[in-house]
């Protein structure tokens with residue numbers, strides 16, 4: 072049985088990924104922070120299509136909530152085989168002078184600590200070293216990890232740099248224990264992240280400067296994530312896939 076957990080799956084890239092994985096036969100844990108109605112609509116859509124999914128409320132930055140989420144997933148669906156670390160936050164554009172410690176800590180605790188905690192709990196279940204059957208992890212980073220997002224959100228870019236390094240280190244650490252760890256780096260994708268945190272309309276403003284001259288759709292990211300999780304990517308670990316229209 073293929074059992075996936077997708078964090079931040081009530082909307083955007085996480086939602087598209089949860090729906091696609093369910094179509095592909097995964098039983099899916101749909102993690103959400105506080106929008107239960109949105110998470111339930113993802114579950115309903117999966118159930119209507121004949122798939123299996125449960126809602127898992129947890130703040131990924133909170134250790135106790137992450138541990139409880141993995142326990143619930145194991146109890147209700149079974150041992151996880153695929154983790155998609157997707158939940159993330161982005162605040163308004165600003166320069167370094169205006170970056171508060173509170174904002175920096177919030178970004179790092181979600182985008183970095185949250186990814187570490189979910190990887191840790193998944194590895195405990197998947198690893199051959201602990202009697203597990205192996206599995207695959209995909210971390211959702213960002214093109215910003217290499218571009219740095221100067222004058223916009225260097226805090227966010229730096230958090231994604233940490234996600235890249237986590238991917239490399241963990242891939243090497245667990246390769247011998249049946250776990251593959253890969254990373255996608257989306258560019259500008261049409262989701263509510265830009266409307267709620269970054270700059271509304273940003274994708275449309277900058278798309279003319281992108282080599283492909285368009286933003287990406289969440290489903291295009293989901294396809295790449297599902298491939299990296301699948302057996303078709305069985306020799307890929309520590310890999311980075313750019314999904315940024317050539318940027």
Ligand code: NAD
Nearest residue numbers: 079083084104130131157158159213257258259260262264
């Ligand atoms: P989004 O804002 O639509 O979705 C992010 C989800 O994460 C939301 O549902 C939110 O509630 C959830 N979340 C935030 N903090 C959480 C926490 N502490 N615990 C649990 N859930 C939490 O944005 P999206 O564009 O779908 O982003 C998904 C991922 O893709 C993020 O990691 C983001 O950094 C990355 N990304 C997005 C873009 C883009 O242009 N949209 C580009 C590059 C990378």
